[in-house]
Amino acid sequence: MGELVLPDVDAWSCPIPSSRYPNVTLAHGDGGRLTHELIAALFQRAFGNAHLYRSHDGAAVDVPGGRAAVTTDSFVVRPLFFPGGDIGSLAVHGTVNDLAMCGARPKYLTAGFLLEEGLPMETLWRVARSMGAAARACGVEIVAGDTKVVDRGKGDGVYINTSGVGVFERDVEIHPGAVCAGDLVILSGDPGRHGLAVLAAREELAFEDEIRSDAASVAAPALALLEAGIEVHCLRDVTRGGLATAVVEIAEAAGLSVTLEQDQIPLSPVVRGGSEILGLDPLYLASEGRFLAIVPEPAADDALGVLRRFEVSQDACAIGQVRVDGRPTVELRTSVGTTRVVERLSGMSLPRIC
Amino acid sequence: MKHRDEYREAPRVRRCADAISAAVTQPWTIMEVCGGQTNAIVRYGLDQLLPAEIDLVHGPGCPVCVTPVEILDKAHTIARRPGVIFCSFGDMLRVPGSRGDLLGARADGADVRVVYSPIDALQIARANPAREVVFFAVGFETTAPANALAAKRAVDDGVENFSLLTSHVLVPPALEAILASAENRVQAFLAAGHVCAVMGFEEYLPLVARHRVPIVVTGFEPVDILHGVLLCVRQLEVGRAELENAYARAVRRGGNPTALSLLREVFEVVPRKWRGLGPLPRSGLGLRGRYRACDAERRFAIRDVDVAESSECRSGLVLQGRIKPDRCPAFGVTCTPETPLGAPMVSAEGACAAYHRHGRGSRRSGTAPEAVPTEGRP
Known part of the structure; x- marks a missing residue:
């Protein structure tokens, strides 16, 4: 990590156009394979430093007097308001969660707004109030901001960027590089509800049971693991690209393999049914209030005990185990006893015909 | 929402697989017609449960793929x-x-x-x-x-x-085309249950009679699919060629x-x-x-035009069951879900996409590709 050789990047040609993508496509932003390629081939090479190469949700940086966690995230969602949340609360929870996934206590956020000309002031007020309420509930303050307005038709009403700073209250090393063979993979609750809820709201799909987003802060249960003295090797929130992509990212960054047990992955009936009707794989549906904790096997029971004390992670369970295997792969042991390889999200998820 | 979990239970799946193993004495090639069945087979790894004698090949029943x-x-x-x-x-x-x-x-x-x-x-x-x-x-x-x-x-x-x-x-004309091809290697079909739920299954009787091929109307859950395979194998082993309905809970004759x-x-x-x-x-x-x-x-007064398909894409052979997706030289190389050359790499029902998504073939990247027949019409 520390021996990065960084040649003069100005001498390079753009690494992306040499592939088959002269232009950015929507799939570059879906958190799957192309997003990964964009980060690895373009941003990491242009910005190259040891923090980025850790491939984590945020960076732990040295500051006088200790260490701080820094992260940033941008929020684009249509519709702006959906069952279980809205873009405002999402913008707070997303960045708070990324800080917590570094093992840091979230303290301060900044907020950047890209507003579309014609956005009703009432809508912006609802978004801002939602952000304020979410920030207070998470114990963070939104301490700086910026506003830009773009021409009508050039934005979906409002885009928000939030950056966050958190402090480390204890000396922890939480990132994929700390993951060891034998560790258990714990999931904090049923995955995929955010992705399906937003899709249902956007496309006005009616399911028998209402589907609400899982969007929430997971900082409290994540930090409680550390407070309880549990040896946590990695934390990762499950966002775009879903559970499958999150596990693949950790496995690849750690250089280790993971076996997931399909029967252990808790799927809510509405996500299971809805994804079957639409031909989507629930392992690739986004969450915004779920996270993975990778812990040594002997610590797993204690970790589950801590997580289950919190409403947001009351259904936490162990879903798999890390192992050593030549090339890092993620394998799913299916409910019928066979195995298949799990890849990161590839191509956009599009509902099928029949 | 209710689920038919009984059709996914591991013990029932195992029993079906064991019954197939007990029934089979020689190699058979069986085509599942529908892309939904292909997807279930790959997703659940059902082919891993089958004896080596059974070769499941994937059919043309993906609407996106055959357009x-x-x-x-x-x-x-x-x-x-x-x-x-x-x-x-x-x-x-x-x-x-x-x-x-x-x-x-x-x-x-x-x-x-x-x-x-x-x-x-x-x-x-x-x-x-x-x-x-x-x-x-x-x-x-x-x-x-x-x-x-x-x-x-x-x-x-x-x-x-x-x-x-x-x-x-x-569906029936596509099966006729596959069976009539000199290159055909399909010996029995799992017919698409959903199609038969609409159309009934009497229209398959002429195919069964003309080509002496077993056709079994089959559903989409693991137990359904293995049950369909079992009925095919039992027919093939004794030289019967009949139309059977293994999806009676959804499909009526008419x-x-x-x-x-x-x-x-x-x-x-x-x-x-x-x-x-x-x-x-x-x-x-x-x-x-x-x-x-x-x-x-x-x-819109749109005129008919004839367009050549990508010569690199072997989806025609895949859709006829003549090759498996990972035997196409473009599979996972120039043809991926991000840059599909053919429709089967796009659709959720497409055999190529199912193989790619579930990691089929990706581990064999180091091995030399086998000789692949070039595209040809039946």
Whole structure:
């Protein structure tokens, strides 16, 4: 990590156009394979430093007097308001969660707004109030901001960027590089509800049971693991690209393999049914209030005990185990006893015909 | 929402697999017709449970996969016309035609919208009387009744700005084409349960008789699929060739009479070109009689054009069951879900996409590719 050789990047040609993508496509932003390629081939090479190469949700940086966690995230969602949340609360929870996934206590956020000309002031007020309420509930303050307005038709009403700073209250090393063979993979609750809820709201799909987003802060249960003295090797929130992509990212960054047990992955009936009707794989549906904790096997029971004390992670369970295997792969042991390889999200998820 | 968990239970799945192992004495090649079945087989790894003698090959039953380039180009042309709102199911948007996909047309400014039902498209037409609204009516017998209903309502209610670009196809002629090919190696079929739920299964009797091939109407859950395989194997082992229904909980011999009468009213049987299989007589559905008024090809005076398919893409062979997706030289190399050369790499039902998504073939990247036959029409 520390021996990065960084040649003069100005001498390079753009690494992306040499592939088959002269232009950015929507799939570059879906958190799957192309997003990964964009980060690895373009941003990491242009910005190259040891923090980025850790491939984590945020960076732990040295500051006088200790260490701080820094992260940033941008929020684009249509519709702006959906069952279980809205873009405002999402913008707070997303960045708070990324800080917590570094093992840091979230303290301060900044907020950047890209507003579309014609956005009703009432809508912006609802978004801002939602952000304020979410920030207070998470114990963070939104301490700086910026506003830009773009021409009508050039934005979906409002885009928000939030950056966050958190402090480390204890000396922890939480990132994929700390993951060891034998560790258990714990999931904090049923995955995929955010992705399906937003899709249902956007496309006005009616399911028998209402589907609400899982969007929430997971900082409290994540930090409680550390407070309880549990040896946590990695934390990762499950966002775009879903559970499958999150596990693949950790496995690849750690250089280790993971076996997931399909029967252990808790799927809510509405996500299971809805994804079957639409031909989507629930392992690739986004969450915004779920996270993975990778812990040594002997610590797993204690970790589950801590997580289950919190409403947001009351259904936490162990879903798999890390192992050593030549090339890092993620394998799913299916409910019928066979195995298949799990890849990161590839191509956009599009509902099928029949 | 209720699930038929009993059709996924590991002990039942094992019992079915064991029964197949006990019944088989020699190699057999069985084709599952429907892409939904292919997806379930790959997703659950069902082929891992089968004895080595059984080779499951994947059939043409993926509507997105068999839609020819010409229709995609027509869709492209219509979608780009000023004032048109072009509505489609989601997975048709990324299928490449000779001028790119519909997502590309949308990026260039065409009004292309994803809908979940043709009735939604009709609703859009009612709400936008000044615009021409076109629905991309693609699919097998399963999606045809809903499209027929949309056409009927549009004509009955005088919604004059609504039309359908139809490319409906029928399963039995595709099976006939596969069986009639000199290269055919399929010895039995798992027929698509959903198609038979609409159409019934008597139309498969002539195929069984003419080609002496067992056909078993089969569902989509792991137990359903293995049960279908078991019935095929039992027939093959004793030299029987019969039509059996292994999906009786959903399929009646006479199909769904309401849907069938709607289909007969709105559609007539027409020739269609299939991606991978070429032109097949009496293999599709087209609007008939007064419903031709909402035929988008007529309304927009779109002429027929013949377009060559990508020479690198072997999807024709995949759709005929002649090769498995990971034997195509382009698989995972130049053809990926991000850069599909052919439709089977796009659709959730496509065999190539299923193989790619579930890691088939990716571990064999170090091995030399086997000789692959070049594309040829049956």
